[in-house]
Amino acid sequence: xxxxxxxxxxxxxxxxxxxxxxxxxxxxxxxxxxxxxxxxxxxxxxxxxxxxxxxxxxxxxxxxxxxxxxxxxxxxxxxxxxxxxxxxxxxxxxxxxxxxxxxxxxxxxxx
Amino acid sequence: xxxxxxxxxxxxxxxxxxxxxxxxxxxxxxxxxxxxxxxxxxxxxxxxxxxxxxxxxxxxxxxxxxxxxxxxxxxxxxxxxxxxxxxxxxxxxxxxxxxxxxxxxxxxxxx
Numbered sequence: 623x624x625x626x627x628x629x630x631x632x633x634x635x636x637x638x639x640x641x642x643x644x645x646x647x648x649x650x651x652x653x654x655x656x657x658x659x660x661x662x663x664x665x666x667x668x669x670x671x672x673x674x675x676x677x678x679x680x681x682x683x684x685x686x687x688x689x690x691x692x693x694x695x696x697x698x699x700x701x702x703x704x705x706x707x708x709x710x711x712x713x714x715x716x717x718x719x720x721x722x723x724x725x726x727x728x729x730x731x732x733x
Numbered sequence: 734x735x736x737x738x739x740x741x742x743x744x745x746x747x748x749x750x751x752x753x754x755x756x757x758x759x760x761x762x763x764x765x766x767x768x769x770x771x772x773x774x775x776x777x778x779x780x781x782x783x784x785x786x787x788x789x790x791x792x793x794x795x796x797x798x799x800x801x802x803x804x805x806x807x808x809x810x811x812x813x814x815x816x817x818x819x820x821x822x823x824x825x826x827x828x829x830x831x832x833x834x835x836x837x838x839x840x841x842x843x844x
Contacts, residue, residue: 655832664737664823664835665776710776712833721833723768725775 626724645711739836752811756824765807
């Protein structure tokens with residue numbers, strides 16, 4: 623069974639600070655996705671990374687897939703209160719059909 | 734945009750009641766999923782379906798059943814609700830290897 627761990631579990635920072643959250647596994651994934659879930663809503667897909675070492679940028683968010691495709695990171699520059707939410711990573715098996723979700727990192731950005 | 738609509742945002746049911754959670758998607762995707770989300774446990778897959786009339790057990794199917802009579806509709810049924818089924822329930826669709834699109838969720842409380 624593939625398992626994903628996320629760290630930290632909780633993070634509270636001031637507006638304007640930078641932060642990085644991590645998604646780790648002992649398993650290899652064919653692709654990895656990051657989602658953000660706001661309170662009272664379902665998760666929303668932010669990005670999919672598929673190639674080991676891949677880096678994708680989405681405005682102030684930078685996503686990296688590890689070279690061995692076992693881990694990923696999400697870096698946020700100059701965090702804003704609108705970034706507050708639960709950040710989930712999800713990894714796909716070799717066939718890209720079965721996904722497993724991590725437990726999430728709950729981020730709070732204080733104004 | 735793909736839209737996934739869950740019929741209720743909040744539900745309160747009594748122990749032993751039969752509960753129906755409805756989900757409708759408008760993008761003609763074959764794949765539909767039901768997850769429950771609990772603090773500290775992340776998203777856990779209950780059931781999924783790759784086609785009409787077809788269903789597969791996920792990781793935690795006990796106490797649940799599903800129905801998919803039409804492609805756009807996937808229903809989750811709690812045959813006899815129990816307090817340990819109090820949770821956030823999320824319906825999702827997925828187009829092939831791409832990311833999930835989730836509904837807004839149903840927060841079910843069983844008293």
